[in-house]
Amino acid sequence: MMADPFAEEKKCAHRVMAEVATALADDGLTVLRFDYRGTGDSEGEFEDVTLDDWRGDMRAAVAWARAELAPTEVRLMGVRMGATLASEVASEVGADGLTLVAPILDGRAYWEENFRRQLIKARITEGESASAEDLRRAAEEETFDLGGWVVTRTMREQIEALKMSGADFGGPCRVVDVSARTTPSPAMEALAATYARGEVVALRMEPFWQRIGLIDATPLIEALRSSSS
Numbered sequence: 043m044m045a046d047p048f049a050e051e052k053k054c055a056h057r058v059m060a061e062v063a064t065a066l067a068d069d070g071l072t073v074l075r076f077d078y079r080g081t082g083d084s085e086g087e088f089e090d091v092t093l094d095d096w097r098g099d100m101r102a103a104v105a106w107a108r109a110e111l112a113p114t115e116v117r118l119m120g121v122r123m124g125a126t127l128a129s130e131v132a133s134e135v136g137a138d139g140l141t142l143v144a145p146i147l148d149g150r151a152y153w154e155e156n157f158r159r160q161l162i163k164a165r166i167t168e169g170e171s172a173s174a175e176d177l178r179r180a181a182e183e184e185t186f187d188l189g190g191w192v193v194t195r196t197m198r199e200q201i202e203a204l205k206m207s208g209a210d211f212g213g214p215c216r217v218v219d220v221s222a223r224t225t226p227s228p229a230m231e232a233l234a235a236t237y238a239r240g241e242v243v244a245l246r247m248e249p250f251w252q253r254i255g256l257i258d259a260t261p262l263i264e265a266l267r268s269s270s271s
Contacts, residue, residue: 043073043074043075043076043100043103043104043107043116043117043118043119044059044062044063044073044074044075044119044120044121044124045100045118045119045120045121045124045125045127045128046059046075046077046078046081046120046121046123046124047121047122047123047124047251048122048123048124048201049088049156049188049189049191049193050188050189050190050191051121051122051123051251051252052081052082052251054250054251054252054253054254055121055122055250055251057250057256057257057259058250058257058259058262059075059121060075061259061263062259062262062263062266063075065259065263065267066263066266066267069267072107072111072113074103074106074107074111076099076103078091078095078096078099079091079095079096079099080095084099088191088192089185089192089193089194091197092194092196092197092200093127093197093200093201093204094200096127097127097130097131100118100127100128100131100135101131101134101135104116104118104131104135104137105135115138115139116135116136116137116138117137117138117139117140117141118131118132118135118137118139118140118141119140119141119142119143119266120141120142120143120145121143121144121251122143122144122145122146122251123146123152123201125141125142125143125144125145125146126142126145126146126147126149126204126206128140128142129142129145129206129207129211129215132211132213133210133211133212137211137213138213139213139214139215139216140211140213140214140215140216140237141215141216141218141266142215142216142217142218142233143218143220143262144218144219144220144249144251145206145217145233146204146206147205147206147229147233148204148205148206149200149201149202149203149204149205150202152201152204153198153201153202156188156189157177157178157181159189160177160188160189161174161177163189164177181198182195183195186198206233206236207236209236209237211237211238212238212239213239214239214240214241215234215237215239215240215241216234216240216241216242216243216265217230217233217234217240217241217242217243218242218243218245218262218265219242219243219244219245220245220247220249220250220262221244221245221246221247221249222246223244223246224244224246225244226242226243226244230242243265245261245262245265246261247261247262250262
């Protein structure tokens, strides 16, 4: 089962995720992709859902797969926010394996990263009149427009509370560090070490969740093939 990133990252990653799913299916694997409620083809509005809802969606997707597809095993793969949420539900749903692609390690840092991007966009369109203080106050309101995605205060607080930890999942876990480096970052190595059967690999690839346009999905496909063999 494949779990998508958050908001604009999901949009940017769509092509790569679809190509990965198709390639793995061509290899004979059964691949399930789903949209969280409030996104894609799922029902609901983005501004009405929470991360708890999306955790529930993951549990429901796994339950559906077990009931309808009768797989011999279920492996979870997530990208960015999807990786972080998949790591949280893996033990509960009895996953047989876990692949975490560029997971979000610290929710507060992730929110700040998105906030800075929003500030840059505001200054491009509004000039220097766009102040960080005004945008910060707007982000503290009940809803905040994050590049066209209406994020509620509850959603923001849940994002900021995210912390990666693999201590409760005993199955095989591969952490995929996507960057221009040939070796994994210390942070990703440390994350893999929290899993009883964790490993980390460095994948030289563009951050496809931040790009709009054609990205070669081959490196990620090959990394997932090796983890599913």
